Amino acid sequence: MTTDYPVLWPVATRWADNDHYGHVNNVAYYSYFDTAVNAWLIDATGVDIRQLPAIGIVAETSCSYTKELSFPDMLRVGIAIDRLGSRSIVYRLAIFREGTELELAATGRFVHVYVDRQTRRPVPIPADIRTAAERISG
Amino acid sequence: MTTDYPVLWPVATRWADNDHYGHVNNVAYYSYFDTAVNAWLIDATGVDIRQLPAIGIVAETSCSYTKELSFPDMLRVGIAIDRLGSRSIVYRLAIFREGTELELAATGRFVHVYVDRQTRRPVPIPADIRTAAERISG
């Protein structure tokens, strides 16, 4: 349900997201996840997260596809936080198709581990990001 | 100038559009063109153009890059028609970045040739598409 997700970030399909079978290819759903989480982080923190000393590297993702999508569907990516650790954030995600109401098309999981931008060694989550994450956690 | 384009179709960048150099990769601009032209056609005709007996196959494209873009930029694709033939449409396109005003980032060209959906032999432009194209031509 949409109410399970504090954020419902808008993402638009693209023509080439559709594959040979005339529906959105399974890979594209991950670009919706990736785009929504990062766009929300940039918006919620008000900073360019790519310039912070620590960056979020993706450690794990998954997606369960429940309904076909097709260009030019307009989507909402539901974003919730399942676990806010000291060095990682586990997101619970969903994809809804816009229509007369939002219809669930997929659910997923997305794990960011924070690393030093130069050394790529694990470090604590930057303060700006933690603050944004806390706002939508628990 | 934006006034050179009867249509200014909204397209959003995605996280992975940025490449190793931290700007939108040259390839992604073509997905903006492709998406905008087809989304506009679907919207302007009110039909799923992929189900028409004739479909538009891309015969030629080009892009001249004038300004770097970067996620999460929001864009407008300017769409104009340079030549409306009996079997083909030549589009003149542009990409503008949204900001306090629309800033030109690229200009391009995109040629659709209409072919029979089954045989893939050239055929006249379908009536629905011709009507939509005429509305923004000349």
Added chain:
Amino acid sequence: MTTDYPVLWPVATRWADNDHYGHVNNVAYYSYFDTAVNAWLIDATGVDIRQLPAIGIVAETSCSYTKELSFPDMLRVGIAIDRLGSRSIVYRLAIFREGTELELAATGRFVHVYVDRQTRRPVPIPADIRTAAERISG
């Protein structure tokens, strides 16, 4: 280990697979999975699987990222079958980077459910595909 995977399908990275952080974006790993499984199926069956009366629709995918990749890395996608059902195939996948030896970069899971090409209702796995799958199962 590579010996856990009966098939090691070659896939090449592309320039634009690298994202803002100078490594292969998490989304691209799924295009390696998708490409390898389908290319192997086409090769192993000797038929264009997209023309069969039943097609494999992706129901679930996941990936665990263990090592960064970067263009122009050459890869091998390890393909094994975890479960060969009557209507679905669960693949266990891995991505190895070519070098002096194959180095594990990611592991994943990929579930194909077979559906009728027209109605998109679940149907048994086509004989050609079942035969190919059995050859690398158990």
Added chain:
Amino acid sequence: MTTDYPVLWPVATRWADNDHYGHVNNVAYYSYFDTAVNAWLIDATGVDIRQLPAIGIVAETSCSYTKELSFPDMLRVGIAIDRLGSRSIVYRLAIFREGTELELAATGRFVHVYVDRQTRRPVPIPADIRTAAERISG
């Protein structure tokens, strides 16, 4: 003709390169160009061109599509240099499909302008790249 291109760089199609019409989407051809030129440059110079003080930014591209492609086609990107300037390189490109012989599928143009990696202002082509380019020029 293949003999018009001193380099014939191998590129493989991917499953999701095919779009709704069951052929390789027009956008994907540019990822073949992009990948082939950069992979060849890395190979021919023996250095990671992304770490040089000057990098090649794409100023202009075009493609003329002559033949449909479809996954799992294996390709060769023909690379020739039309003009080797002091600050830019104009490539003449082609895409051939592998088969009993190489069949022409598209021709294109790709312009790299060299800029300082930090300031992004135009600078002379780095020596390593000029040497590689000269080897295949005129």
